[in-house]
Amino acid sequence: MKKQIYDEKNGLSYTLHGDYYLPDLEINEEEPTYGKYGIMRKQFLKEHRSARYQYLVLTGKLTEHLNQVDKEVREKVEMLVEQMAEQWGVTEELKMQNQMEWVRKMNNIRSRAVEIIDVELICV
Structure with missing residues (x-):
């Protein structure tokens, strides 16, 4: 043998x-470093896709995968936030006129964008 x-x-x-x-x-x-969405993806893989998680760990590709997911999610969230802010009329003009209203709307938009992305990219 x-x-x-x-x-x-x-x-x-x-x-x-x-x-x-x-x-x-x-x-x-x-010590591996990845962001918030990488951590979320890691937790999802551990709980729901354990075979994929073990494969990534054994091949040494876990950190690379989590960093890639984190980068993609951040880009997608920013793009969605920009698109939704434009659709809802959240502009710099509103920010100058009523800052609290602008912050409230932007927080709402960001929360919705993260929720959409969570389902689309992290939990697949």
Whole structure:
């Protein structure tokens, strides 16, 4: 039997230990960093897509995936906020005339945008 093998399906190398092949895994000591939406995606994967989560952990692609999701969600939220503010007539003029009304409307818009994105991009 070969001492080491490589599985092209999952991209992992295995080493023979006794009668069993065990995956060659390395622990990344570096603390991963990702934003709010990356954390939300990680929690969703852990709870509802555990096989996908384990695959990403074992292949070392979890942090990359979470950072990508975080970046996409942030961009989409900003785009939605801009579009919704334009549709609802929330302008800089309103901000100058009535700041509290502008803040109230912008908070409402941002909450709606995040809710839409949560369903679309994080929980898939």
